[in-house]
Amino acid sequence: MAAPSGAASCEDFAEFQELLRVMRTIDDRIVHELNTTIPTASFVGKVDPGQTCKELYQSLMDAHTNRERIIKKCISQTSAVVKTLKEEREKAHEDAALLKQLRKEQTKLKLMQSELNVEEVVNDRSWKVLGHLIAMVFCPNRQS
Secondary structure, three states, rough: OOOOEEEEEOEEEEEEHHHHHHHHHHHHHHHHHHHHOOEEEEHHHOOHHHHHHHHHHHHHHHHHHHHHHHHHHHHHHHHHHHHHHHHHHHHHOOOOOHHHHHHHHHHHHHHHHHHHHHHHHHHHHHHHHHHHHHHHHHOOHHHH
16 A cells, blocks of 8 residues: 655645645554455465565555655754744844744644654554564464
8 A cells, every 4th residue: 555655735734734644544554454465364375474564564664754754854844934934033023924924833843843753653553563463474373
């Protein structure tokens, strides 16, 4: 299941969140994905579970890398905007519109930074599920 690696719009936070939501589909559906790709005992001879797990692992790894790259890129871009607005604010102390824009960008930056924490939780959950189910496939006698 390939996630879009699309161009992230960092200006609109709602669009940024929507892109991440779509890109997190593989993590949201990890149990379903594993259930449909890892063969049951009756199909083990017809499907190579090792190759299937390797492909799923790679898809998950690519999705996590792409999301992290996009989040960090947007944080960097928004940080630059905040820095520029702060410099402008130093020159124009009385500009209320500038202050409002600065506060808006600072809030957006904090929200984007919090997405890194969300990403860590999502990734950890996916790796736990993947690890548990792969262990069950390759170590069926193990109780977990």
